[in-house]
Amino acid sequence: MSRRSRLAPALGLLPFLAYLTVFLLVPTVTVVIGAFQEDGRFSMTNVEALFGETARRTLWNSLVLSGSTAVIGATFGAILCYLVVSAPPTSIFRRAVMSVAGVLAQFGGVTLAFAFIATLSFSGVVTELLRDSVGVDVFGSGWLFGLPGLILVYTYFQIPLMVIVFLPALEGLRPQWREAAVNLGATTRQYWTQIAIPLLWPAFLGASLLLFANAFAAYATAATLVSQGQPIVPLLIRAALTSEVVLGRQNFAFALALQMIVVVAVVMTAYALLLRRTSRWLR
Amino acid sequence: MTPTRRWRAGRVVLLGLFGLFFLVPLYSMLDFSTRELGGGRTGQAWANLVQDPDLTSAIITSLLLALLTVVGMLVLLLPTMIWVRLRIPEASRLVEFLCLLPLTIPALVIVVGMRNVYTWVNYLVSDSALTLAFVYIVLVLPFAYRAIDAGLSSIDVVTLSEAARSLGAGWLTVMLRIVVPNIWSGLLGAAFISVALVLGEFTIASLTNYENLQVVINFLGKSDAKTSVAASLAALVFAFTLLMALSYVGRGRRGQERGAM
Numbered sequence: 406m407s408r409r410s411r412l413a414p415a416l417g418l419l420p421f422l423a424y425l426t427v428f429l430l431v432p433t434v435t436v437v438i439g440a441f442q443e444d445g446r447f448s449m450t451n452v453e454a455l456f457g458e459t460a461r462r463t464l465w466n467s468l469v470l471s472g473s474t475a476v477i478g479a480t481f482g483a484i485l486c487y488l489v490v491s492a493p494p495t496s497i498f499r500r501a502v503m504s505v506a507g508v509l510a511q512f513g514g515v516t517l518a519f520a521f522i523a524t525l526s527f528s529g530v531v532t533e534l535l536r537d538s539v540g541v542d543v544f545g546s547g548w549l550f551g552l553p554g555l556i557l558v559y560t561y562f563q564i565p566l567m568v569i570v571f572l573p574a575l576e577g578l579r580p581q582w583r584e585a586a587v588n589l590g591a592t593t594r595q596y597w598t599q600i601a602i603p604l605l606w607p608a609f610l611g612a613s614l615l616l617f618a619n620a621f622a623a624y625a626t627a628a629t630l631v632s633q634g635q636p637i638v639p640l641l642i643r644a645a646l647t648s649e650v651v652l653g654r655q656n657f658a659f660a661l662a663l664q665m666i667v668v669v670a671v672v673m674t675a676y677a678l679l680l681r682r683t684s685r686w687l688r
Numbered sequence: 689m690t691p692t693r694r695w696r697a698g699r700v701v702l703l704g705l706f707g708l709f710f711l712v713p714l715y716s717m718l719d720f721s722t723r724e725l726g727g728g729r730t731g732q733a734w735a736n737l738v739q740d741p742d743l744t745s746a747i748i749t750s751l752l753l754a755l756l757t758v759v760g761m762l763v764l765l766l767p768t769m770i771w772v773r774l775r776i777p778e779a780s781r782l783v784e785f786l787c788l789l790p791l792t793i794p795a796l797v798i799v800v801g802m803r804n805v806y807t808w809v810n811y812l813v814s815d816s817a818l819t820l821a822f823v824y825i826v827l828v829l830p831f832a833y834r835a836i837d838a839g840l841s842s843i844d845v846v847t848l849s850e851a852a853r854s855l856g857a858g859w860l861t862v863m864l865r866i867v868v869p870n871i872w873s874g875l876l877g878a879a880f881i882s883v884a885l886v887l888g889e890f891t892i893a894s895l896t897n898y899e900n901l902q903v904v905i906n907f908l909g910k911s912d913a914k915t916s917v918a919a920s921l922a923a924l925v926f927a928f929t930l931l932m933a934l935s936y937v938g939r940g941r942r943g944q945e946r947g948a949m
Contacts, residue, residue, distance in 0.1 A: 414771070414775035414776045415776060415779070417767075417768070417771040417775060417776070418768060418771070418772070418776070418779060418783070420764065420768070421764060421765070421768040421783070421786075422786075424764055424825075425786050425789075425826070427805060428798075428802070428805065428822055428823055428825070428826045429786075429789060429790065429793065429798065429826050431801070431802075431804070431805055432797070432798045432799075432800075432801030432802040432805060433793055433797065433798070433801055434801070435801035435802070435803075435804055436797055436800055436801035439801070481706075484702065485706055488699055488702055488703055488706070500932060500935045500936075501932065503931075503935060504928055504931040504932040504934075504935055505710065505928060507884075507927075507931045508884070508924055508927045508928045508931055509710070511881075511884065511885060511888070512884060512885075512887075512888035512923070512924065512927045513888030513889060513890055513902060514890065515888075515890045515902045515905055515906050515920065516888070516902075516905070516920035516921075516923055516924050517713075519717065519905070519909060519913075519916050519917050519920040520713040520714060520716070520717050520917075520920065520921075520924075521713055522909070522913065522917070523713070523716045523717045523719070523720035523721070523913075523917045524712060524713045524716035524717075524720075529716065529720065530715075530716035530719045530720055531712065531716060561709075561710075561713065618792075622794030622795075622796060622797075624794075624795070624796050624890070624891040625890035625891055625894075625902065628890070628891075628894065628906070629890075629906050629909065639796055642796060642800060643895065646800065646895060647895070658800050659800060659801070661800075662796065662797045662800040662801065665794060665796065665797055666792075666793065666794075666797055669792055669793075669794060670792055673791065673792045
């Protein structure tokens, strides 16, 4: 094939590549370069500021929030998957569960924050119910609007995300494998501990990583729920972007965003590797 | 092997607990949004959804954004993906990688870095909130890609297009009259998930000071929590309806094919 006829088809990709360059790559590169600049010159100030006390504490909070909700979400999500998977895929129960999971996992955090405001805030439905009936004050000193509240509301979208991500793996377990194990004299317990769980483990781990990245980068829930202080990285980015008083440094936002890219990229790479391992037996 | 009675009971109890965890907040939204001071019920918060001018204009903005995003996504992605299958299959890994990239680069990062790009967009196109569609197209790419890819994988694009071409069809005819009708369910799936994502988008709109549905819901929360809660529940129910419909349209045929294999 001549050089020209080889190049011609590639031209068809140009609009797509140009579009992604403008709306995805340019913003990303802006962030990476901007993180190492101050007043238009090369500077390490902002990256160094990431190791300052505030930024370190915020990062730690973010890691705790993402880690704990990933573990909780993955565990309970996997249990829910197991309960759902026995229903046939076309059953209305299964469709409804999957649709609810899709909405809660992907539809965005503002609405979910309001769901919990309606439930557990000072005049929330459950708060009032418990106050009137048994005299317990679940509102306390306003934990819903701090880190503990974020953990609860994040769990509310992490479990559904786990259901979406993990269900294909659980579905991929062939009934024949169980039959074979039973034929060879395995008990239910042996089947689970020696066949199913070792097979599912990489998928479970991978899904947990995805949940971690999802929580780490989530913004809307926290922005709606927390109006005072910046307990986690996304909110610190908001402060750096919008507030002239607290930090007032656009480039510090770049550095924080770079930190987020690094964390998420590491986690997602590990996820991709684990996914490849699972896909070996899934198809 | 029949499940024992104890296991069946355990399953019901567990499902009940999950149901409680997920349904109580949703029920609370309904209860909270219809509550009246001093007892009783009122539908005022729900009536506000169509009466409050800020909210209605935000709903219209978000619906238009969803429409623009779906059209833009299809115009950008569909010809590219068909072209890759027909003419340069060696680029398929690259296109897939680029389409899935927004999963790794969070919306928050994009919004931090996109000020320069949007200065130009506002200068060249307009500064209306509808310009958000440009970046929303990027956000929905991973999901749209998967849906369309699933559709394209289920048909033999190359043979179909060669047959059409040998009968004298041009590229546009091949795309619109041969390929599109064959992957209709995949396209519908891509459109539905894009609509759901756009209607739920908050991060980018709020940090660029544009008012879409979620931004206004969040803003109203400070003055009129009931209306916010009503709007949130309405949006969730709408998204649920979309996805439920999708489970019948998008995956129906394909699910059966996979099951038969």
